[in-house]
Amino acid sequence: MKGKKILHVVSVSFSLRYFVGNQFHYFNGKGYEFHVACSGSEEFDNLAQEFGFKQFPVPILRSINPLQDIKSIYKLYQYIRREKFDIVIAHSPKGGLIGMLAAYFAQVPTRVFFRHGLVFETVTGFKKYLLINIERLIGFCANSIVNVSPSISKISDQLHLNISSKNVLLGKGTCNGIDTVRFVPRAGYKNPEITTVGFVGRLSRDKGIVELIEAWKMLSHEYGSIRLLLVGPVDERDPLPTATLEQIKKNPSIKYVGGVSDTALYYNEMDVFVLPSYREGFPTVTLEASASGLPIVTTKVTGCIDSIIENVTGLFAENTAKSLYEMVKFYIDHSEIAREHGENGIQFVRDNFSEDYIYTEVEKKLLAR
Structure with missing residues (x-):
């Protein structure tokens, strides 16, 4: 049976290794097809080769830029409609905003937002108010919100960032798991004197x-x-x-x-x-x-x-x-x-x-x- 067609949306390609990483290999092997939308870069090209996903370069600026953001949402919307994705998964506040709005307008059946953190926790004033309401807009557009830790889920409920029934926790938390073959104790690297x-x-x-x-x-x-x-x-x-x-x-x-x-x-x-x-x-x-x-x-x-x-x-x-x-x-x-x-x-x-x-x-x- 053919696996589902999935689009990941991130703002910077650097995060792909940590947000998705070996999932690409694991689910490719089970027949899933992956695409990634992200700001174009040489690193993006290299990661596509390494992890075997199809690229869609689209500007996703980390700062707020209304004109460019609207253009990116429309460009991504057109791509989603053309490719007919089963699932769109968006990461981080800006990737989430662009990705979930485009997927919502394109009526993608499964729209998932990974809430990797709460940027507004260490800001104040109008910027904090704006960031909280961006999270609420993303939460409205998504079907499911993966809070990467129990404490993120707790704050999300306290601030009503989305309805609680949308919340998902993967095990005890995290977004991508730990490679327990790569991260292990190894002898010979410590200095016993220090x-x-x-x-x-x-x-x-x-x-x-x-x-x-x-x-x-x-x-x-x-x-x-x-x-x-x-x-x-x-x-x-x-x-x-x-x-x-x-x-x-x-x-x-x-x-x-x-x-x-x-x-x-x-x-x-x-x-x-x-x-x-x-x-x-x-x-x-x-x-x-x-x-x-x-x-x-x-x-x-x-x-x-x-x-x-x-x-x-x-x-x-x-x-x-x-x-x-x-x-x-x-x-x-x-x-x-x-x-x-x-x-x-x-x-x-x-x-x-x-x-x-x-x-x-x-x-x-x-x-x-």
Whole structure:
């Protein structure tokens, strides 16, 4: 039997690897046909070759641009009508707005929006009001809304972003599962003489990097044999203060790697993983770190709160330098507990977030409708 014809809509091609990734291979093998609408780029071309989907380049700007957005909605509407998709799946606020409006006007029978996070949580004033109402418009146009974590679902209900009957949760959360073959503990990468604390993600205010660097100043004064490993690009849309960037450059105990194509081996260099974020949808990096056998220090905010079991796979810190200092220090001083929490994390991810499990959930709850 021929599988369904599916269109994914994203604003930037970079996110495809994380939002969909190996799902393309898995469902292609079951007869599904995938197309992707996204702003054109060389990376988009390369990903189409790697994952085997058909491309439809259309400008999807991350900023609000009414004239261009209307043009993109119409262009996408025409493409959807021509190709007669069974399912349109849109990601992120802007991809969701363009994708769900076009699919709604084209009367696609199954329209799915992945709510990967709540951007408005860290903004105020009119912009917050506007972003909330964009979410409500997307929620109206979609048949199903996949909230990527239980805490996202809770806030969605509190703010009436869509009717509750549309809400879908894949297992305990996440959007794409974790590759438990790629993210595993590996011997030979750690320096036994140095305790390495690691972070993976965008270096931005929202990720709590300012507080992390302040905490690190205290930790590096107290301990001689520790290192902070930062993996990820500096975020220009949410820039760090100059003083924080200077600390990252000048502190000899901080190693900044920058953006990398594959983070798996970097987790294997770490002894503790920290994500001091102010907001998340569901932090994939925390699950990757747990799958790699690392104890986690993270914050009790949307998304992050669902990504560990407190005192079993990790510890919660407040969004302050003092609290981050105390939680990281606990793991440095209690290496046996750190090791135990890391081992518990491996099983936590395998039981609840493996790709095979999440892909079964995707097919059952979204594609089989």
